[in-house]
Amino acid sequence: MDKRIATADGPGGATDVTVASFDVHYRHYLDPKGALIGEAPAFAKDREIMLSLYRAMTLTRIFDTKAVALQRTGQIGTYPSCLGQEAVGVGYASVMTDKDVMFTTYREQAAQIWRGVTLTELLQYWGGDERGCDYAGPREDFPVAVPIASQAPHAVGVATAFKLRGEPRVAVCALGDGATSKGDFYESINLAGVWTLPAVFIVINNHWAISLPVEKQTATQTLAQKAIAAGIPGIQIDGNDIIAVRQVVGEAMDRARKGEGATVIEAFTYRIGDHTTADDATRYRREEHLSAAWKTDPLARLRTYLGAQSWWSKEDEEQLIAECRQKVEAAVAEYSAIPPPLPESMFDHLFETLPAALAWQRKKMAER
């Protein structure tokens, strides 16, 4: 018997009884100063894994800083900085396999870089060239979704395909705090719940949807609890603690792979940069918020942890920064050398085969 259907014999006695109750957990392992809280997962003791995460976060930050500078000097277009959000992106991407598929908003350069999207492709896209979304690496990953939350339904569809084919693959969807106010998000987690789909929804709560702080986005205590309305687990984590991100997303991926369904993970982080290079956050954000955010910086925290394990030295840091700068400069040089697309190429992927009725327009464009 479906317990949601009122029955003649059910719950008797009092006029008002509790029929369902929920709680929302928060998980963290590394405190903002980089000290371990309690027992860390096994991978946190694996030097190679932890160093690879730190290297990716550092590369992301150096790339991001450069991209902002390129925009300021007119070499790429409007760009959304991911400064301060490197741990969550690297963290969830690092527990995905090549067979999993990623769906993200536009501030997920950290995850994209880990997944194998090249720095050149990122510059190409933000430099205004669709060819930057023709990823050489993760061929099945969706390009970033600009309309907020609109990628969540795609993740549901891809997860449905995985489930129908019996493939142990997971659709991983990252979206922001603002996205949780949209129907797309709820429709998607709801369907993922009803169909027990292999999907993980990571709500990257960076506290700001352009100028709107999260407390004006919703009256709920947490964003994780929105999962309850979809009948799936929701958990909150410290998104600047890469150990927590990797561990909790990994648990959700395991559940999804085993056919146990979807999860919503709310990852606390902070958007240290402006919304995009076209935004000026000083119009709506006080300086003390920023200085507080820097105290939770995911890179400094992980660096402290690595140092405490004697895995990382000042020399290692200097060498890594030099390597990352070199990679970024090489990508900038490669990007700058790419000729712009031909005007008529805007017709070339409109359809698999250009309809005869449009052929003359392409011809005209080519002749201009």
Add this chain to the structure above:
Amino acid sequence: MAEITMVAAITMALARAMQDDDRVVVVGEDIAKNGGVFRATEGLLERFGENRVMDTPLAETVIAGMSIGMAAQGLRPVAEFQFMGFMYPALDQVINHASRLRNRTRGRLSCPLVFRAPMGAGIHAPEHHSESTETLFAHIPGLRVVIPSSPSRAYGLLLSAIADPDPVMFFEPTRLYRAGKEEVNDNGHGLPLDTCFTLREGRDVTLVTWGAMVRETLAAAQTLAAEGVSAEVIDVATISPIDFDTILASVDKTGRLVIVHEAPRNLGPGAEIAATVAERGLLSLQAPIERVAAPDTIVPLPRLEKAYMPDEKQILEAARRALTFA
């Protein structure tokens, strides 16, 4: 070979596509056990099982968006929206994603899906159930918009839409679902997209139409024939991209053009056809182009829907104006 209705032809095409191609799945509201509000998916659940015929929650955005995800993964989803007027929550997905996934990934990902929705007035339906807003979709680059007008064309065009590697909006005039029967051969053969169908050849005037108005237009052509006027009737069928060559060749022959559609007059494929004939076929015209369309009003509730929809009389009047222009 039995005579069947258009809705039965649609069911037959869905079943044929599902039988011939394991990638084809059908999703939507009330489409599985209930067979759809118009019974277009009747029997598919029993035949193909719940992994290929899936009832979704009542949520049009995710129906559209998940279809895009499935299509990108190589499935061939055919999503049913209960009425054209209930498709609007899905417009974000249609315009921002389905139409441009191939383009924005330079062909890395594609979106071979079909969104089916009943359209049009004339069945005494409640509010929001009588829309003819094909123009909204026809304006979007990267989409195909197809509207069948008979059982055999519904069968053939739907098969081609499902086989097409790009997104197709397939709008089915409710007024035609059970309006007449026709022999349809379940041979699995599609009919060409992006192509007009010349339903009746003629010399004196070209009548261009699509969807439900094909019936009135053919009736008008019959009436004109009795008066000794030879009217050519063209069913546009694919509203976007339009096969202008067929229309222009016909106007070149007849010198007179009447465009008939149930959608409001303002903008739309009718205006586009008129503009293109003016641009590319002006010198073949012997009379001003005539348009017979619904007024630019909200489609009224059923008591006025007959007055709203163009009828044979209006088509005849327009044709006669074109024929007698001196």
